[in-house]
Amino acid sequence: MKKKITVIGLGYVGLPLARLFATKYAVVGFDLKKNRIEELTQGKDSTHEVDSEALLKVLVSKNPSNEQNGLFLSDDINDIKDSDIYIVTVPTPVDKNNHPDISALRKASETVGSVIEKGNIVIYESTVYPGATEEDCIPIIERQSALKFNVDFFAGYSPERINPGDKEHSVEKILKVTSGSTPEIATEIDELYKSVIIAGTHLAPSIKVAEAAKVIENSQRDINIAFVNELAKILNLMGIDTNDVLKAASTKWNFLNFKPGLVGGHCTGVDPYYLAQKAQEFGYHPEIILAGRRMNDSMGHYIASETVKMMLKNDLKIKGSEVLVLGFTFKENCPDVRNTKVIDVVKSLEDYSICVNVFDPWPNPAEVKETYDIDIISKAPFKKYEAVILAVSHKEFESINIKNLLSENGIIYDVKGVLEKESGVKRL
Helix, strand or coil, X not given: CCXXXXXXXXXXXXXXXXXXXXXXXXXXXXXXXXXXXXHHHCCCCCCCCCCHHHHHHHECCCCCCCCCCEEEEECCHHHHCCCCEEEECCCCCECCCCCECCHHHHHHHHHHHHHCCCCCEEEECCCCCCCHHHHHHHHHHHHHHCCCECCCEEEEECCCCCCCCCCCCCHHHCCEEXXXXXXXXXXXXXXXXXXXXXXXXXXXXXXXXXXXXXXXXXXXXXXXXXXXXXXXXXHHHHCCCHHHHHHHHCCCCCCCCCCCCCCCCCCCCCHHHHHHHHHHHCCCCCCHHHHHHHHHHCHHHHHHHHHHHHHHHCCCCCCCCEEEEECXXXXXXXXXXXXXXXXXXXHHHHHCCCEEEEECCCCCHHHHHHHHCCCCECCCCXXXXXXXXXXXXXXXXXXXXXXXXXXXXXXEEECCCCCCCCCCEEEC
């Protein structure tokens, strides 16, 4: 008999996964946000990760039996009581002090604990520090369910590798790391993912190994970007174009061609803190990891201060001037504003008493207002600005003649390094 699956959390990770599994299994997609369930039921995904046609193709109007295929959406906990496998894909951000916040993970574990039955498996996909599954989540399920781990129910960890906005590397095309709490369960979990992931799987020897693999992937990327960000600061002082240097250096076969810029989002700007906190619990105080984070977290202020220096050089007023920031999401061509570092640029400019306008057609303005307390422009502006900062290279910006948005002697700061080098344009 086929297994019935519940996916808890229908965001950037959970929805694509639920849709994929629904092509071969009976799946319940569970989310506490009623408005999210309502929009998805209509075939609309505000994250743009699953297109309407693909979503509507797998949606079913009633809770399917094990032998059926399809995705049933619900915010009612009663609809997930008969599942065999529970996959948790809730957010794991950091708080304002950059401490890991696993409150959503704990809440999801309580939910699983209230419905899990003997023989069931719970698989976590949310990014965590090594040990979180077995030390933080499983005890909650045991207390809630009165069942015994690895006797009555089992667990696994398979880290998500979704890249928001990336249509080429969709979930089924990304090799999946899997793991399980016993050798038998590990094999079962691996076979489950292997049945839908065409890129294949890698079975890790333990849950902790799989957890650690996830956090070091993004920590490594964070450190590499921190290096080129520091390089950009040094080369700027020397009057050397960073992009020209990287282009020349990348001609060597083993050079890693990372680009300088703002490092935010749900993974790269967050995962290093998860690894660092766990290291500190073991008495080790990481140096390179946190140094990289400090460098990357400083870039918003750096971009703002460099913009102001250019404005002063061009005899432009600072106090009361107007600056346009193009883009607010954490990366191009997606609506995801989680942990975006563009907000640091905006707030730093405002510290100079500059009036900042932000134009971005991708995110929900209401979400931006609620999360960051700023208003964004969702339609192309037509006024003149003392400075324009290209913070995110959305495809919509390619057709904008940025020079037409500048006042006399106005300047352009190209964070993404995509504009041609010319007078009045500075690249990071």
